[in-house]
Amino acid sequence: MSIGSLAFPVPPLIFMFSIAVALLFGWLAVKRHGSIETDIFAIVSGGLLAARVAFVLRFLPQYRHDWIAMFNIRDLGFDPLVGIVVGSLVAVWRLLWNKGSRTPLALGLAAGLISFTSARSLIDEWRASSAIPPVVLQSLDSTPGMLETDGMPTVVNLWATWCPPCQAELPAFAQAQAENPGIRFLFVDEGETAETVRRYFEQRSLLLGNTWLDPDSTLAERVRTAGFPTTLFYDRNGRLLATHLGQFSAATLRDALEQHFESAIAR
Template identity: 30%
Template sequence: MLSISVGPLSLPTPVLLLLVSVALGLAVARLVGRDQTQSATDALLLILFGALFFGRIIFVLRFADSYHSLWQMLDVRDRGIDPGATVMAALVLSAVQFRRYAKLKKAMLSGVLSTALCFAIGSFWLHSQQQYQVLADITLQSVSGYPVALPDLAQGKPAVINIWASWCPPCHREMPHLLEAEQQHPDVRFMLINLQENRSTVQQYLRQHQLHFSHVLLDTRGDVATYYGAQGVPATLFFSADGTLSSAHFGEVSKAILQQGITKAKME
């Protein structure tokens, strides 16, 4: 499942998992350190935000060619974080904080371990579920009016599926990145799947914005979004050449996230 609906909001499952893990860690640290006059919360939050900040810096450096301005680098809405760098930074910051606040070491260690354990178990479960997800054998109508099955369209190549709608501002903002990526990666099959809009609306949108994608499909019943648990748009899914889901991104996709997903899909 790519996202979970919480009231009117749709949260990506990795983000929700991180929030739950951090909340658990803070609660455990507070419980263990309840006899201390000083709370371990501030120290733990510094570890968290410091590690995420360092992970973001490394991600931006890895995909520097995908950013054209400082604002794009600072815009964290794409959630581009380097996992390895984040873990390393968390370990270093934890060691520093443990030494700095020796009296809170037990509470901080309990919080860090609780957060890490919860996030690791949740991530393992999400990854195990992802391993069973493949390119769905669903037949859709192309914007030109002919039926096509998704696996037949992929033809054994890595594939990128983008679920979008014409009324969605983030979808509109990411369209140029998707079009550029399709032109730069002829060995990858791009499928732009419109969610529950009629053919004339989609055709008018594509003409108005001069978007010339090779494969635009109509999902009038929302079958693809339902199959993958995408509780909103946009959503972008990356598949390896064997049809296995390599990674997924819920929300507006940036050039850097696209490049990361395509590279990973090609390597698997």
């Protein structure tokens, strides 16, 4: 999703929308009962904190070279199961402890949950009907090639040399590509020349296989990306499994590969 020149990943927007719905429904019932803002804050913050801690502990090896990255929640590294369990426990505690706000809190939580699951269902339904687009790309030596999976689980990364988040995540992708020969990684530069890309790789001493050019940004238009970097995950049949807008860290990339390509990832 984009607003003007700003692009936002969809999952956090769905999450924030659900919180807003929960607060709205609680506010509608607040005239007869107590306020629920503090309760919602406790539930959300408790769940998110637990989810982040669990994620960092799970992927501690990926954070060993950058301890500060543990606190950078912009990489969206959270353990959903732990977050749900802890958030639910906090919700039960608040419902039992604050009798005056039980009704609006219960209504708010139910409304937030329904809005979240409904929005996620719509996104999943759209993904199920999406396939890898038949776009013709160019290699760095100007050889044309069709965007395809070649019968392998495939990761397609749309990037550009001028994009700081792209620059930050490419080393993690290079490492993942080297460690996982059973997964096909395609790096598609949007709107730049081969000379620009080669010079960038030389300056950064970066080695990326399967680097392609999309001079007219046709692929970006076909997948309707709101910004860069955008990463698309396809199964071996070319069916879209997931999209990710924004920077991956080594940990969140590893997590995504485990989620979508468990049988193909190197252990």
